[in-house]
């Protein structure tokens with residue numbers, strides 16, 4: 001799937017919509033993100049039982065219809081809904097909440113007990129109906145992707161009908177995927193969407209990261225995000241409801257890190273030396 005400089009950093013929405021008290025400021029935060037240039041928004045039917053999607057729908061309504069074609073809207077189907085029929089109902093419900101006619105990218109949130117064949121059939125039906133443009137998965141390791149690809153082949157699908165994205169946990173504090181998953185995605189031309197790229201805020205407590213960021217006149221979040229999206233195949237979706245942090249995170253897309261900075265980060269957050277099980281939040 002094609003991502004560009006406007007979709008390098010997207011907006012995550014997990015934990016939005018959970019409280020009626022904060023909803024209007026969350027809608028304003030989403031509107032602010034789009035108004036300063038964000039074009040990628042990540043959500044899921046699971047987030048606040050659909051309320052995160054509803055907030056995005058309200059923000060998009062306030063922004064007006066002309067904005068929709070420029071956006072890349074991503075949502076995810078729950079594994080319990082990932083049957084061929086269940087996905088149609090789930091996607092239609094997501095679209096109703098979002099107030100949109102289609103999703104740009106629809107992901108299987110994590111592996112389900114339905115066969116891959118059933119879920120692939122669901123994605124293909126949704127494409128035929130014009131309800132989604134691309135599909136992908138989340139929290140899939142190399143072995144899952146190989147099995148998925150074998151299923152596609154057995155169904156006689158062409159490469160253009162294959163996965164656009166795998167959304168996985170990837171940050172300075174969670175580098176395990178660099179051992180084999182990230183190279184596999186690059187080889188297979190599947191984009192890597194990094195979730196929890198600042199470790200849910202945990203990285204902000206890392207003293208040496210703060211010192212390094214300060215020496216570069218940037219913030220620790222900007223350093224962590226610029227590092228996460230340093231490869232062209234990777235985008236990141238930090239979540240924030242603060243307008244200033246939304247701006248801070250957005251600015252990281254234009255930063256490039258020197259070999260010296262990358263080496264220091266490798267020392268502080270060593271890359272994996274062996275296969276580890278896929279980290280999941």
Ligand SMILES: NC(=O)c1ccc[n+]([C@@H]2O[C@H](COP(=O)([O-])OP(=O)(O)OC[C@H]3O[C@@H](n4cnc5c(N)ncnc54)[C@H](OP(=O)(O)O)[C@@H]3O)[C@@H](O)[C@H]2O)c1
Pocket residue numbers: 011012013014015042043109138139167168194195196197198199200201202204221222237238239240241242245246248249281
């Ligand atoms: N596919 C999956 O299974 C999966 C799993 C987890 C997450 N996700 C997606 O990935 C998105 C991002 O992951 P995440 O929300 O877990 O974690 P994250 O984006 O790494 O961190 C979000 C936390 O960091 C804070 N924060 C954001 N920007 C900051 C900054 N510049 N300085 C200091 N603190 C900052 C936020 O607080 P404020 O809001 O107060 O700024 C929030 O508490 C989610 O929202 C969701 O869309 C997907």
